[in-house]
Amino acid sequence: RAPPSERPSRQMDGRQRMENPQKNSPLVRELTRAFSHYNKHNVFLKKNLNETLSFFREIRENQSNTCSGTPGALDTGEEGTFGQLSCISLPRHEEDYLQNVVGSAPYILILGQDCSARYQLLNCLLGERLLPLGSEVGGACGPEGGACRRRKLCFTHGRQTRLSLALPGQYELVHQLTAHCGRWDTVPLEDLEIQECEDPTQRLAELEVTLHHTLLQEVKILVVPCRGVQPVHEALEDCRRGILPIILYAVSKDALSAEQVSDLQKVRETLPFPVCFIRTPGGPSDPGALHGQLVSLELIGAPAQTQSMLGESVERLQRVLGPFTRQLLQSHQVEAASLLNSVHCRCLDLFINQAFDMQRDLQITPRRLEYTREKERELFSSLMAIANRKQEEMKEMIVETLSCMKEQLLEDAADLQFTDIIMSSNGEPVSSKDIKMCISQIQDLIVVRLNQAVANKLTSSVDYLRESFVGTLERCLGSLEKNTPESCSNVTSNHLKQILNAAYNVEVTFHSGSSVTRLFWEQIKQIIHRITWVNPPSVTPEWKRKVAQDAIESLSAAKLAKSICSQFRTRLNSSHEAFAASLRQLEEGHTGRLERTEDLWLRVRKDHAPRLARLSLESRSLRDVLLHGKPKMGRELGRGQYGVVFLCDSWGGHHPCALKSVVPPDDKHWNDLALEFHYTRSLPKHDRLVNLHGSVIDHSYSGGSSMAVLLIMERLYRDLYTGLKAGLSLKERLQIALDVVEGIRFLHSQGLLHRDIKLKNVLLDKQNRAKITDLGFCKPEAMMSGSIVGTPIHMAPELFTGKYDNSVDVYAFGILFWYLCSGSVKLPEAFEKCSSKDQLWTNVKKGSRPERLSTFDEECWQLMEACWNADPSQRPLLGIVQPSLQSIMDRLCDNSDQKSGSLEDSN
DSSP: OOOGGGSOOOSGGGBOOOOOTTTTOHHHHHHHHHHHHHHHHHHHHHHHHHHHHHHHHHHHHHHHHHHHTSTTGGGTTGGGTTGGGGGSSOOHHHHHHHHHHHTOEEEEEEEESSHHHHHHHHHHHHTSOOSOOGGGTOSOSSGGGTTOOBOOEEEEEOSSOEEEEEOTTSOEEOOOOGGGSSOBSSOOHHHHBOOTTSOHHHHHOEEEEEEOOTGGGTOEEEEOOOTTTSOHHHHTGGGSSSEEEEEEEEEOSSSOOHHHHHHHHHHHHHSOSOEEEEEOTTOOSOHHHHHHHHHHTTSSOOTTOOOEEEOSSHHHHHHHHHHHHHHHHHHHHHHHHHHHHHHHHHHHHHHHHHHHHHHHHHHHHHHHHHHHHHHHHHHHHHHHHHHHHHHHHHHHHHHHHHHHHHHHHHHHHHTOOOSSOOOOTTOOOOOHHHHHHHHHHHHHHHHHHHHHHHHHHHHHHTTTHIIIIIHHHHHHHHHHHHTSOGGGTTHHHHHHHHHHHHHHSOOOOOOTTOHHHHHHHHHHHHHHHHSOOSSOOOOOHHHHHHHHHHHHHHOOHHHHHHHHHHHHHHHHHHHHHHHHHHHHHHHHHHHHHHHHHHHHHHHIIIIIHHHHHHHHHHHHHHHHHHHHOOOOOOSEEEEOSSOEEEEESOBTTBOSEEEEEEOOOSHHHHHHHHHHHHHHHHSOOOTTBOOEEEEEEETTGGGGTSOEEEEEEEOOSEEHHHHHHHOOOHHHHHHHHHHHHHHHHHHHHTTEEOOOOOGGGEEEOTTOOEEEOOOTTOEEGGGOOOOOOSOGGGOOGGGGGTOOOTHHHHHHHHHHHHHHHHTSOOOOHHHHTOSSHHHHHHHHHHTOOOOOOTTOOHHHHHHHHHHTOSSGGGSOOHHHHHHHHHHHHHHHHHHHHHHHHHHHHHO
């Protein structure tokens, strides 16, 4: 089916056009303007949605490529870094809703109690008498007037006036209409009514009326058929998808019939949108009764509805129908823009949090590796030192242990009950083989007891290492191994445990084959060799005691100590070498991972986050302009490097306001502005920060050749530069210093650096309390790219290196505090002498700072010097600066008050 503009013209000059002063009536103009705005904003909304979906697709593709090019990446803990990108997406149900909104075309749907009422309303909307009224229409609709069989009407825009029959959304029917046969003023009644001879297909066809009308350029109008032709909910079934209905119901009687109420309820089920009830001229004689019926049926007045009753006259129709239409169109787009912006903000916050995590990973992982290496080396050295110096101590310890244990060992040996040896009850001699087994069991008793004593004393001698090394070192290793391939997982920790076992579980056990066991058996053999007998001796307690005593006396404490320490050193060396090898392997695994993390961090900071921030700025600005309109610029208040500030009387319920107009010259400035807006808008309101009320993108700037971003913010009295020139008391200046510190501390608490603290960026209210403004350079530390930003005289030296932290704001405050203490805007001599910005930067890097003035208090001067210290680590924390300032203020202002009081007394 061809669109109206491409269909062949057929007897178009049959209609006699009637000049009607209402055709361009205020109502038509207002409705046209409302639909025009809706369609224009829908273009921006659709563009933003498409760019958002495209952005998310790129993120998913990049993630897929990254993971496919990283063997085992998501199995090695990199899911924490790369896997979070799966959260950067538009949920399916939200995407479907937004696609439906941007794809919906506005339609005006005209319902009513009868044909005459509907036609009357249509004529009022178009501002011309197009459909027949009164006696021309004939009978009433519904059961009361069953003869009325008017078909569905659809009014669309075209360059020429034409009528045709068409199946909705399908194709045009070849049908000879009365309007094609001659001249007509209103649409012929024969074409509006369904004839008895028509087949079922023709009965369902709609009469399409094409007109060159301004309102129809923006919206189509659909008039439902009579109830007898097609039930109203079936007639509107095609309106479920792809349209935004403005539902108007024409009322011509004092009450709705049961059938009409039923129809309305079905309409509400089919299209859950508000309905605007309109009383047609000459309609209900008792509007109050009708209103009561509608309220009782909950057809109007429900909290979720915006239904209205409209007046009879055309003027009243404009006053109510215009706002109803604007409100409905606006709420539809505001909801969509708000949802889209919430998605942008949610994903942007994820990006920023991810950037923090990646920056921390890049900083912490190398330090953890180095810490692990150093601590293991210290642990190994400490244990080796113990092994080397403990040999003599261990010898003495063994001698002392044996001396202390000797009597108990002899008693235990005398009472020892042998196993696996059949002994006579009177201790008669047994075989030589059994004697050797008895001696062996006595020897085992001595070795076991000696093992326990020596092991316990050796373990206690290195016990202090547990708190120093084990906890922190094991936690550090566990964190490192968490983000490595499975082949490296827990290997290094296992080697560390071997080192720790060497220290804490020293095995002074004499297993078969060990050097200590061999040494001991040699000594036992000598004992056995010395005990010569012709006949086997009697195994008596005295004999067992004698064997145990000879064994104890024959043990060499020096040889045992040497063997134990040698065994200890060998085990330590082996474990240390294995640990070092596995740590190198662990480090190699992290090197590749950190390279990928740094690459992603750069992409998040320089590409992903700025692009998403710009989409967020656009969606939020669209929402703001839909709700509050475009702000009106007043007189110019000031100019900065990147924009002009104007007065704005009121906007969005705020007054007065300041309006900052910025025209970003390139994508970088666009991105910086978008990120500034996101950071500022995300901040909770604070008394020491200038409130940002909203933003609007002016697409018509410079005749549409470029775009300007209008940031609407709180209007204050003056900036600090102007305040100092006008003169401020010492108490006011010190209070301003406290206010600025409080504002900077709040920004830092939110993870943000301001990076451009200066006189012009501190605004004062009428009580000379300060608020910080212009967060153009404000960023989270993890999102900074190392760019050199700020105002030269307030810039800390490390800013020129690209590596800095929030202490740059402390430095800038130190310079600002110099101006506050001087009470003047005159440049410091050291800076005034510099002929260029480059010379100023060079001097600052060499240590040039503002001079001390004779009026400076000693404590104030010391605070300044501390704040602008060349070493960032030596600058005071703002949590220390604030109470210091309060103390200075209390002391100086108390002195000033006392002097003032003394002067008054003397007078």
